[in-house]
Amino acid sequence: MHKDDDEAFADNYAERDQAKALREQARAGGLQFEAFLPTSLADWLLERIERGMFASPAEAVFAIFTEARELEPHRDLRDEVLRRMIDAARANLESALPHDEAMAELREEMARPRPEPARWQR
Known part of the structure; x- marks a missing residue:
């Protein structure tokens, strides 16, 4: 996807204008x-607030955005984190459901x- 590709970004022109x-x-x-957090992220965040890591969701957003901004110029670190996330996802593929089963489960959930x-x- 290229930033000048109209089709790639056609769905967010209004957001970009805003x-x-x-x-x-x-x-x-x-x-x-x-912001809406799906259940797994909401649970993750609330558990950290309970432990005193953050005082509120707003404080967590501030801290996490600050961290992301500070990491932005360090491409090598970001690439390493991404590589580790991909490796972890690949490791989980062995226990993943077959596509048809996963789609059926997703339709039921939705x-x-x-x-x-x-x-x-x-």
Whole structure:
């Protein structure tokens, strides 16, 4: 995918325009947004808050975004992390379901009613 490929980025023109429109205001006052975490990430985050690693989801977002920004110029480290993630995913492939079974399980999961997500209150 190339950044100039219209088809590759056709689904997020509105988001890109919104980012451009908000840039100056965000530079002056920051950016506030809502995020949805799927169950596994929500559990991961809440467990870390319970242990005192973060005081709130907002603090975790701040810390994780700061870490990502600081790692950005270190391509070699980012590549190593990605390589390890790929290696771990490959190791898990041995226990993965066959495609047809995985798709059937996914369709069943998507058909189930979803409970209301939990909301963190400040």
